[in-house]
Amino acid sequence: MSHRLPDIAEHHTGLDAFRDFEHRGWETLATPYHHVWGHVTGAFVPPLLAALGSIEHRDLLDVATGPGYVARDARKLGATVTAIDFSAAMIRQASRLHPFIRFEVGDAHSLRFPDGSFDAVVSNFGMQHFSDPGRVLSEFARVLRPGGICAFTIWAGNDVNCAGDVLDRALALEAEGQTAVPVGPNYHQLTDTEARRDRLRHAGFEECQEASSLVTLPWSLTHVDDLFNAEIQGSVRSGARLREQTTEVQARIRTSMATMIAERFSIVGGGYELPMAAQIIVGRLS
Numbered sequence: 042m043s044h045r046l047p048d049i050a051e052h053h054t055g056l057d058a059f060r061d062f063e064h065r066g067w068e069t070l071a072t073p074y075h076h077v078w079g080h081v082t083g084a085f086v087p088p089l090l091a092a093l094g095s096i097e098h099r100d101l102l103d104v105a106t107g108p109g110y111v112a113r114d115a116r117k118l119g120a121t122v123t124a125i126d127f128s129a130a131m132i133r134q135a136s137r138l139h140p141f142i143r144f145e146v147g148d149a150h151s152l153r154f155p156d157g158s159f160d161a162v163v164s165n166f167g168m169q170h171f172s173d174p175g176r177v178l179s180e181f182a183r184v185l186r187p188g189g190i191c192a193f194t195i196w197a198g199n200d201v202n203c204a205g206d207v208l209d210r211a212l213a214l215e216a217e218g219q220t221a222v223p224v225g226p227n228y229h230q231l232t233d234t235e236a237r238r239d240r241l242r243h244a245g246f247e248e249c250q251e252a253s254s255l256v257t258l259p260w261s262l263t264h265v266d267d268l269f270n271a272e273i274q275g276s277v278r279s280g281a282r283l284r285e286q287t288t289e290v291q292a293r294i295r296t297s298m299a300t301m302i303a304e305r306f307s308i309v310g311g312g313y314e315l316p317m318a319a320q321i322i323v324g325r326l327s
């Protein structure tokens with residue numbers, strides 16, 4: 042079932058195509074995402090919430106909640122949690138997994154909440170999927186109370202996040218044909234310190250350098266193809282680039298990724314451990 046997106050006045054039409062593409066993708070990938078990515082992205086929730094300081098008795102909004110990992114952990118820490126995602130399929134899944142939390146369908150670019158509704162706004166790996174991250178940050182600022190705090194994770198650049206490097210190298214080597222994936226914002230735009238500071242300031246935030254950090258957590262693969270499988274089964278943007286390839290080309294990409302992983306990430310005693318690196322960014326209303 043496809044949920045109709047709310048209209049976003051003044052939204053850039055070129056980016057609407059990307060937002061619609063993301064929305065269609067997440068509507069179909071909610072269940073596989075939870076199975077193939079949930080243990081990876083969910084592992085970053087404790088350090089992300091720790092970066093906020095105490096959230097006990099605080100009103101917290103989890104944006105792009107997906108299956109609800111931030112919402113779940115924030116509630117355990119004593120926050121009063123509201124969580125939104127623009128995918129109705131994700132919201133159904135989150136509600137099933139965590140029945141005591143308030144989940145709503147909503148778009149990060151136009152939050153339905155009045156000004157000054159929350160003490161904290163959080164997003165775990167949502168930012169790199171938004172068609173207009175600057176606008177989303179302005180929305181975070183608007184719904185926060187004075188002195189409020191926002192925190193979000195993004196995958197680090199490929200120089201430190203090896204999984205992104207393995208995927209992009211294999212695609213560059215083997216992928217064929219023009220892509221039908223619509224052009225979206227630069228995936229790594231917020232990894233750049235200066236660009237990020239400008240974006241945050243424009244929205245009204247000052248980055249808290251002492252709370253922001255680079256966090257690397259190991260993903261112990263059960264099989265050398267786990268990363269390829271997670272990308273093709275449970276990712277929207279990179280997964281689409283894989284899904285649009287022929288079976289033969291997919292097999293070559295799979296082999297290329299497996300070779301790189303075996304060469305770079307084999308561990309003593311067998312198996313493979315991928316160091317997954319994400320930046321935790323914390324901003325306070327200035």
Ligand SMILES: C[S@@+](CC[C@H](N)C(=O)[O-])C[C@H]1O[C@@H](n2cnc3c(N)ncnc32)[C@H](O)[C@@H]1O
Nearest residue numbers: 067082105106107126127128148149165166170
């Ligand atoms: C990579 S998943 C992250 C899910 C979850 N936060 C986690 O920790 O795994 C990205 C999520 O962003 C949601 N999303 C993408 N664009 C959105 C938007 N404009 N508004 C609200 N949610 C959005 C998707 O539906 C998806 O659930």
